[in-house]
Amino acid sequence: MPSLIEAFQSQVGRKILTGLTGFLLVFFIIFHLAGNLAIFGDPNAMNSYSQFLHDLGPLLWVARIGLLLIFVIHAYIGISIWFNKRKARPQQYKVYSSKGGPSKQGLSSRSMAFTGIVLLIFVVVHINTFALGDMDTVMLDGRATHDVKTLVIDTFQNPIYAFGYTIVMILLGAHLGHGIWSAFTSLTLRSKKASATIYTIGVVVAVLLAIGFLFIPLYIYFGGGCDAALINCN
Amino acid sequence: MSLMTINLKVWRQKNAESPGKFEDYKLDGVSEHMSFLEMLDVLNEDLIKEGKDPVEFDYDCREGICGSCNMVINGRAHGPKHKTAACQLHMRTYNDGDTIVIEPPRAAAFPIVKDLVVDRTAFDRIIEAGGYISVKTGAAPEANLIPVPQDISNEAFDYATCIGCGGCVAACPNSSAALFTGAKVAHLNSLPQGQPERDKRTIAMVNQMEKEGFGDCSNYAECEAVCPVGISISAIAEMRRDYVKAIF
Numbered sequence A: 001m002p003s004l005i006e007a008f009q010s011q012v013g014r015k016i017l018t019g020l021t022g023f024l025l026v027f028f029i030i031f032h033l034a035g036n037l038a039i040f041g042d043p044n045a046m047n048s049y050s051q052f053l054h055d056l057g058p059l060l061w062v063a064r065i066g067l068l069l070i071f072v073i074h075a076y077i078g079i080s081i082w083f084n085k086r087k088a089r090p091q092q093y094k095v096y097s098s099k100g101g102p103s104k105q106g107l108s109s110r111s112m113a114f115t116g117i118v119l120l121i122f123v124v125v126h127i128n129t130f131a132l133g134d135m136d137t138v139m140l141d142g143r144a145t146h147d148v149k150t151l152v153i154d155t156f157q158n159p160i161y162a163f164g165y166t167i168v169m170i171l172l173g174a175h176l177g178h179g180i181w182s183a184f185t186s187l188t189l190r191s192k193k194a195s196a197t198i199y200t201i202g203v204v205v206a207v208l209l210a211i212g213f214l215f216i217p218l219y220i221y222f223g224g225g226c227d228a229a230l231i232n233c234n
Numbered sequence B: 001m002s003l004m005t006i007n008l009k010v011w012r013q014k015n016a017e018s019p020g021k022f023e024d025y026k027l028d029g030v031s032e033h034m035s036f037l038e039m040l041d042v043l044n045e046d047l048i049k050e051g052k053d054p055v056e057f058d059y060d061c062r063e064g065i066c067g068s069c070n071m072v073i074n075g076r077a078h079g080p081k082h083k084t085a086a087c088q089l090h091m092r093t094y095n096d097g098d099t100i101v102i103e104p105p106r107a108a109a110f111p112i113v114k115d116l117v118v119d120r121t122a123f124d125r126i127i128e129a130g131g132y133i134s135v136k137t138g139a140a141p142e143a144n145l146i147p148v149p150q151d152i153s154n155e156a157f158d159y160a161t162c163i164g165c166g167g168c169v170a171a172c173p174n175s176s177a178a179l180f181t182g183a184k185v186a187h188l189n190s191l192p193q194g195q196p197e198r199d200k201r202t203i204a205m206v207n208q209m210e211k212e213g214f215g216d217c218s219n220y221a222e223c224e225a226v227c228p229v230g231i232s233i234s235a236i237a238e239m240r241r242d243y244v245k246a247i248f
Helices: A011-040 A045-055 A058-088 A112-131 A148-155 A159-186 A192-223 B036-049 B121-130 B150-160 B167-171 B178-189 B198-211 B222-226 B234-247
Strands: A137-140 A143-146 B003-012 B021-031 B099-103 B112-114
Touching (some): A011 A045, A011 A058, A011 A148, A011 B198, A045 A137, A045 A143, A112 A159, A148 A192, A159 B234, B121 B178, B121 B198, B167 B178, B167 B222
8 A cells, every 4th residue: 555645646546636635725725815805995995804814923834835735736737737748749649639428628627727827826926926925004992004995996006017918817717617627527426317417516616716806906997096995995 | 322423632642661641532322321430341342443552551350359450530539429430430420522521540659551551569579578367277267256346447458458559659749659558557556456467567568668669658648538448547547646655
């Protein structure tokens, strides 16, 4: 019997890890989107959410390191699958096409490596912009806290950020369109009937998440930041 | 009976070492009733008459049972039809004047022997690693000694229908052998006779599959679409489930 470490390095083990980490990442982005929507709430909602997260102290670091680890494992395995695939078929077909029917080949599944790499680069830029960016401080409940909300509103008035984010979020939707169903299958979903239902649910969730995320930068850009009807700055 | 002219673009390669290339052939008088392989037989008769090397391709039963005739026809393993092996494909699928591109299955684990023939012994080695049950030989035991529930028996039989053609590997964008290995693992692991060696079998076959140089499974399900006997990718899920059970 292989050790657990060896087992998770096997082809089947790697796939199970990809599914597991993918699932956790989907849960994370659902929470992330819920947090983002605080921008439409009370004027202080977003900054007090940020304050709440910072108040978690060491727990926040545990979450950050955990998340980083999950992300790195997911990306590393994804990239290694791409390299293995090139090794496994050194000579490509002259003509190649899908037979359709039960096949899940399509733009979403065939572009997993591309959308994944874009998301990897995006996450680095995203953290640099919003987590490490220059922020003013505001007083909240008698304590100084980062003014994330103003940074978000300022950033998305720049068309490069507003449209750049929109494009990346469409790619995120494409990644999840195959990814959510694939994660279930990797985590040993067997039933054909359930598989068809989960595929549909996966696509719907992917589309909803993408729309949820890209709505905010576009709304800020076209609404003129604090002038937008749904955003209350003061 | 209508006769067609078919243009062929066939991969020709002397052996594993020499580089291959496509050769163009024009075949007149192709009957719609011919099977795809009979059409290739006609081509080969012509080539032999002309003193040229015939196109080497694998076949045996010509009725979809043996799994020898794995070739990639216009970019699809076994041609355009679902649940159909290349030998069961008929020329009525095509129209007069069509061009058909025929390639061998392309995978590092299936080195080309000649033209459309590839070496699929990698599959044999996966079977050798655990695709069997160990029994004492001797007189055949009473058939109903070990009861098998009907649904389990049906499921095992569905997986057991794998003919080992390698169409799954040929069609997979990653050249993964997960459907083949999954079908063999799921077949034996679902039956009572397969239980004693269940964990050992699953791990050994998964390891051998990787050692042979097949790619990872990305759940494209293209394998299921091209499988001439229609094996479902639930076989792959079964293999993953049994793998997890084996390591914990």
